[in-house]
Amino acid sequence: MPTTTPTPADAPRRAGLGTWPTPLEPAPRLAEALGLAPDDLWVKRDDLTGLGGGGNKIRKLEWLCGAALADGATTLVTTGAPQSNHARLTAAAGARLGLDVVLVLAGAPGASGSGNLALDGLFGATVVWAGDVSGAALGPAAERVAERLRERGEVPALLPFGGSSVLGARGYAECGRELLGQAPDLTTVVTAVGSGGTMAGLVTALGSARVLGVHCGAVPDPAGTVSALASDLSGTDCAPQDLRLRLDQVGKGYGTLTEPVMAALTLAARTEGLVLDPVYTGRAMAGLVSAVEDGGIGPGQRTVFLHTGGLPGLFGHPAALAAAEAALAAGD
Structure with a gap:
C-alpha cells in the first residue's frame, strides 16, 4: 500500500503515491563483470515505486x-x-x-x-x-x-x-536518507541526471562526494542546475565544481543511442536480468562502467546504482528496439 511519511504541521503536504522503502538488491554478477568484488555493487530499485509503471x-x-x-x-x-x-x-x-x-x-x-x-x-x-x-x-x-x-x-x-524544483527534490533527499538506513557504508551512488532534481536531493542528504551523476543531455547546464537546486534545498552553498558529474555519455544528443549505452543495457540485462532504458538508466550504467575503467570507482567500495525506471521508454525508442531485436535474430 502507498505510504506517507509524517511531516511537521507546517511542512508542505505530501500525496501518498508510492511504496517505500524501495528494495536495495545485490548485483554480484554485474559487479564481477565490471571488475568489482561481488559484494561491491547494489541496485536501489526505484523502478519499483509502484504507480504507473514505477520510476524516480x-x-x-x-x-x-x-x-x-x-x-x-x-x-x-x-x-x-x-x-x-x-x-x-x-x-x-x-x-x-x-x-x-x-x-x-x-x-x-x-x-x-x-x-x-x-x-x-x-x-x-x-x-x-x-x-x-x-x-x-x-x-x-x-x-x-x-x-x-x-x-x-x-x-x-x-x-x-x-x-525538478526545490519542492520536488525533497523526494530524493528522503531517498538519500532511506539509502543511509539500508547501506550506511555506501561510498558512491550513481544516478542519471536529467532535469537535475534527483541528483540534487541525493547530494543534499549524502554530500556531493558520495553522488556520481551521469549527464543525459536533458538540460544545457547540468552542474549549474543541480548546484542551484541543492543549494536552495539545503540552505547551504553547493558549488558546481564540487559535484561529481560525468558528461561523457551524451553522444550526439538526448535521444540518440550510443554504442556504450547499448553495451551497458545488454550487460545489465544478461548479468542480472535488469532492464534499463536507452536515455537515462542506460547512460547511467555506461557512466558506471566508465567510472570503474578510469578508477573513479574501485573494488572494495560499496557502490549503489540508482535504477530510476523508464522501461516504457525502451519500447518507444526505435534504435534500441532494433538493436535488441537484431541480437535475438542473430542468436547472440
Missing part, C-alpha cells in the same frame, strides 16, 4: 501533487519530451488523485504512439504538441495552456520540467 518521478510527484491538492487544483499541467517518464507518471498520478492532466510535449503527433505515449493515453491524459522546442523552452507553451484552462474555470497546477 514518483518521489518528486508526491510533493508536487500534494502542493497542487492543497491549492485546490483540478488539473495538472507539465512538460517533457514525447517519451517523458515524468509526463507518464504525472498522468498516472492524476488518475490516482482524480485530477485531469494536460501534457505539453515537444514535437508533433505521428512519429510514434508507443512506449510512454501509449501509457499517457491509457491514463487519460490530454497531449498538447508544442512543436520543435524542448526543456525550459516548453514553459511558455505550458503557461498558455494553463491560461486557457483558467478561462474555462479550471484550477491548473503547473508542475516543473522533469518534476
